Amino acid sequence: MKARGAAEPGERGFRLLWWTRRRSVLLDGALALASAAECGAQGVVFAARTGLPVWLVVVPGALAGLTLVVRRRWPLAVILVAIGLLPANMGAMLALVGLYTLASTEAPRRIIGTLAAMQGVGSVIVVALFMERDEGLRQQALPAWFTPLVSVLFGVASVVPPVLLGMYVRARRRLVESLRDRAHGLERELALLAERAEERAEWARGEERRRIAREMHDVVAHRVSLMVVHAAALQAVTAKDPEKAAKNAALIGDMGRQALTELRTMLGVLRAREQDTRQDAPSRLAEIAASARAQAPAPDPERPRAPERGPSLTQLAALVDQSRAAGMTVDLSVEGEPRGYAEQVESTAYRVVQEALTNVHKHAAGASAEVRLAHREGEVAVLVQNAPPSGGGGARLPSGGNGLIGMKERVTALGGGFVSGPTDAGGFRVSAVIPDRRPAHD
Structure with missing residues (x-):
């Protein structure tokens, strides 16, 4: 799914694929590298727990993290990749940035809500399973509500902030575009009046x-x-x-x-x-x-004329x-x-x-x-x-x-x-x- 947000004013004469600013290219590249590094590090931990070869987990995880570079073009694909990495407890940064990007576009709210719910529920399940298998937590006398509560808090923290921030950015962008359109309209009206x-x-x-x-x-x-x-x-x-x-x-x-x-x-x-x-x-x-x-x-030049x-x-x-x-x-x-x-x-x-x-x-x-x-x-x-x-x-x-x-x-x-x-x-x-x-x- 392509992002349907309004195109931001770009740098004059610059165009690279879907980027219109050089700083956007640098930002997305840096985020993709950071996401790939995070997925690789988390892949090492996952390989150690499951006994799988490290390269078999790290390489696909790093490639999945690099998909963050296309977040402006296909934010839905980035979120689906993040959801696919949930069982391996990888792609936290991928999910956060992907949800923020999708919420900041003009995508329908039902799609944003559905994907956010999928990401949140998946996070709750993964966190609950890891807490149940953790030997240190098992040895402690924790109340029965502790694990569900922590799992829900992690799920909410991984979904709500990026979605709210993205929706705020979208609303702000709409306001700026509305003000810009109004300013252009006033300029046209002034030109017409002139x-x-x-x-x-x-x-x-x-x-x-x-x-x-x-x-x-x-x-x-x-x-x-x-x-x-x-x-x-x-x-x-x-x-x-x-x-x-x-x-x-x-x-x-x-x-x-x-x-x-x-x-x-x-x-x-x-x-x-x-x-x-x-x-x-x-x-x-x-x-x-x-x-x-x-x-x-006949006028007399020497006599002043009456009005x-x-x-x-x-x-x-x-x-x-x-x-x-x-x-x-x-x-x-x-x-x-x-x-x-x-x-x-x-x-x-x-x-x-x-x-x-x-x-x-x-x-x-x-x-x-x-x-x-x-x-x-x-x-x-x-x-x-x-x-x-x-x-x-x-x-x-x-x-x-x-x-x-x-x-x-x-x-x-x-x-x-x-x-x-x-x-x-x-x-x-x-x-x-x-x-x-x-x-x-x-």
């Missing part, structure tokens, strides 16, 4: 890049688009209406200054993040980038007036009772209208537009749609297709719904329904 943390960090970086792109697009693109529209109008009316041309030029200058101011503000936040890691730059970026007003006065809040729905009229000033016919209608929403909700609704009007300027120059704002229970809805353009004139502005994507990302991030697409009349429609997400402290 992997997931890296994935979350990468996802957060991607979200931050997309958010910055949305803010840049919303803050700058609308004003630049209006600047291009006004520039086209300025080119058309310069010769016919100098007063209107001067007005358009002033509007272009104001919008350009506002766009530059907002761009510098955002870039300043990005630089501040690198200089001060303790501040939450992404939230500052969202807060400051969302603070673009549709109608902000700005994000755009609100109350500024939609000013936003519509900007588009009207650019020559677009825009109809604004409001349904329901206006009320205060969370700043993020109002900012998102405002940006949807702003981007939709910007797209009308880009792709449907000369078309009229309609803006509807509906205050409903627990939500706000916005609708921007335009009629088909009446002509092909007007400024043609480049488009990357990111405006609609940014609007949808903003609305869905708040748990709302977003729909966009062409209308049956040949125009285009943008619709968003945003649930009211009030701050926790409201």
